[in-house]
Amino acid sequence: FSFVHLKKIKMSSIVAIVGRPNVGKSTFFNRLIQKRDAIVDSQSGVTRDRHYGYSFWNGKDFTVIDTGGFMLGGEDNFEKEINTQVMIAIEEADIVVFVVDVETGINSMDNEISRLLHKSNKEVILAINKVDNSKRQLDSTEFYSLGFEKIFNFSAINGGGTGELLDSLVSLMPEESVIENNEIPGFAVVGRPNSGKSSFINALLGIDRYVVKDLAGTTRDSIDTHFNRFGFDFKLIDTAGIRKKSKINDDVEFYSVVRSIRTIENSDVCLIIFDATRSFDSQVKNIFWLAARNNKGIVILVNKWDLVDKKTNTIKLFEEEIRKELEPFTDIPIVFISSLTKQRIFKAIETGMMVYKCRSKKIVTRKFNETMLPIIEKTPPPAYKGKYVKIKFCTQLPSSFPQFAFFCNLPQYIKDPYKRFIENKIREIYDFNGVPIRIFFRKK
Numbered sequence: 001f002s003f004v005h006l007k008k009i010k011m012s013s014i015v016a017i018v019g020r021p022n023v024g025k026s027t028f029f030n031r032l033i034q035k036r037d038a039i040v041d042s043q044s045g046v047t048r049d050r051h052y053g054y055s056f057w058n059g060k061d062f063t064v065i066d067t068g069g070f071m072l073g074g075e076d077n078f079e080k081e082i083n084t085q086v087m088i089a090i091e092e093a094d095i096v097v098f099v100v101d102v103e104t105g106i107n108s109m110d111n112e113i114s115r116l117l118h119k120s121n122k123e124v125i126l127a128i129n130k131v132d133n134s135k136r137q138l139d140s141t142e143f144y145s146l147g148f149e150k151i152f153n154f155s156a157i158n159g160g161g162t163g164e165l166l167d168s169l170v171s172l173m174p175e176e177s178v179i180e181n182n183e184i185p186g187f188a189v190v191g192r193p194n195s196g197k198s199s200f201i202n203a204l205l206g207i208d209r210y211v212v213k214d215l216a217g218t219t220r221d222s223i224d225t226h227f228n229r230f231g232f233d234f235k236l237i238d239t240a241g242i243r244k245k246s247k248i249n250d251d252v253e254f255y256s257v258v259r260s261i262r263t264i265e266n267s268d269v270c271l272i273i274f275d276a277t278r279s280f281d282s283q284v285k286n287i288f289w290l291a292a293r294n295n296k297g298i299v300i301l302v303n304k305w306d307l308v309d310k311k312t313n314t315i316k317l318f319e320e321e322i323r324k325e326l327e328p329f330t331d332i333p334i335v336f337i338s339s340l341t342k343q344r345i346f347k348a349i350e351t352g353m354m355v356y357k358c359r360s361k362k363i364v365t366r367k368f369n370e371t372m373l374p375i376i377e378k379t380p381p382p383a384y385k386g387k388y389v390k391i392k393f394c395t396q397l398p399s400s401f402p403q404f405a406f407f408c409n410l411p412q413y414i415k416d417p418y419k420r421f422i423e424n425k426i427r428e429i430y431d432f433n434g435v436p437i438r439i440f441f442r443k444k
Ligand code: GDP
Pocket: 019, 020, 021, 022, 023, 024, 025, 026, 027, 028, 068, 129, 130, 131, 132, 154, 155, 156, 157, 158
C-alpha cells in the first residue's frame, strides 16, 4: 500500500552566515533580507525573531540563515556553540559565508572555524567585513593566510563590496530553483524535535519496518514517501530528513529550522506536529510562521493527546489557547491526535486533504465579481484625503495558492484594515480553511 521512492528536487539554495560574535553577521543578514521581509510581515501582522529570511540577487532566490541568531549566548560555551553551528551549517546549508572582521584581525576562533570549513567540501565564501575605507583594504590581506579561494572585502554597514560578494555567491547556485510538481498532494510533517514526527509517519504506515536507507552527504536529495491509504493519494515530503537523527545534536534549533525550511518549501500542506505536553513556544511559532509565509496550507496536529489529563484540559480549552498563538490566522484546523494509540490519524490526513482542496480552489471570475462587488458597494473603502476609491473588477490570479486582485482607480489609498475586511469576507463566503491567501489592489 505504500512505497518509498527517490526523487531529486531542485530547491532554492540555503546560505548560512557563520563567524564568531561581533564580526557583523546580523548586520549583513539584515541587509540581505530587509526589503522583502518587511513587506510580508506587515501584511500578516506576524512578528518574530529574524534569524532567517529570503533574499534574491541576479534573478536567484535563496534562503539566508544567520547562525549567530541561534546562539543562546552563554559565555562559557561560546566556542563550543559556534563550532556546533558551523558543523550544522556545513552539513545542511548549500553555501557558507564565513564572516571575519578586519578591525580585529584573525583570532583563534577564526582559525578554528577555518579548520572546520576546510575539513568539509562545502562551498565557502570568505567575507571580510568592516572594510569601510581604502586603508582597511590593505589590512584585509592578513586573512589570505586562512587559505580560502573566494575572498571578498565588504562593509555590511555601508554596503560597499556587497554586490561583488553576492555575484559570486549566486554564481555558486544552480540555474533553476523549480520545484517539481506532479499533482499528488505533498504533505510536510514538521515540528520540534521529539514532538512525534517519526511516530506519526509510523502510525500512518501501520508498521515499524519503514527505515530509510542511508543517504549521507546528499543534502540536495529529498526522499518523499508516496501513500495510498484510506482512499487518499498523497506523499510525505522529505521523510528521510524527518527520520534522520543528526549525529551532532538533534535539539539544536538551527538544525530543525534548516530541515523545516527544505521540507516546507516542497510541500502543499504542512502538518505541524505539536507536543501537547509542551507549550506552544517560539520554535513551534517559527515553524508555523515559515509555513504561513511560504503560503502553504496548514493543519495543526496536537500530538500525544493520550498523555493529557482530560479532566483539566478539554479540547475546547486547549484549542482556544492555541488559537490565541495563531492570531491573526483564525481558521487553521486543529486536530488532536495520538501517534502512539493511533487516535485520529485518519482524521489528520482527511483534514490535510481538505486544506489541500481549499488551497487549489479556483473561483470563477464572473461569480467572484457578482459576490464581491455588492459587498464592496455596501462597504466601500473609506475616503482618503477627500478622494474616493472605486473598485471596479476583481479576479483570482492564476497561481498555486489563492491570490486575488482588486482593480481600482487609487490602489495606494487602500489601507490594511480594508484589506483585512475584504480577506475576512472572502474567508466567510468561500472555504479557505487553513490556507493563507493574498490580496492585491491594483490600478486598472
Ligand atoms: P554579529 O554578532 O556577528 O551578528 O555582529 P553584528 O552584526 O551584531 O555587528 C557587531 C558590531 O559591528 C555592531 O556594532 C555593528 O554596528 C558593527 N558592524 C557591522 N558591520 C560593520 C561594518 O561594515 N563596518 C563597521 N565599521 N562596523 C560594522
